[in-house]
Amino acid sequence: MYYEIRQMPMTKMGEINLLVMCSEEVFGYVVGKVGLIANSLRTLLNIRAQLDQNKVNIKFEVL
Structure with a gap:
């Protein structure tokens, strides 16, 4: 079993894009x-993002 999480480049200010593979x-x-x-995972990351006044987008893909 294998997984990887990468932070992708920001498209908008205050928006964090994550790729979960x-x-x-x-x-x-x-x-x-x-x-x-x-x-x-979305819930936890959105709670943290609200504290930092950011928005998190999460995309899931198969390797």
């Missing part, structure tokens, strides 16, 4: 039917 066997667990892990 997972191996195929992990991707199903991360995104899944309900997407519990993906939604939890």
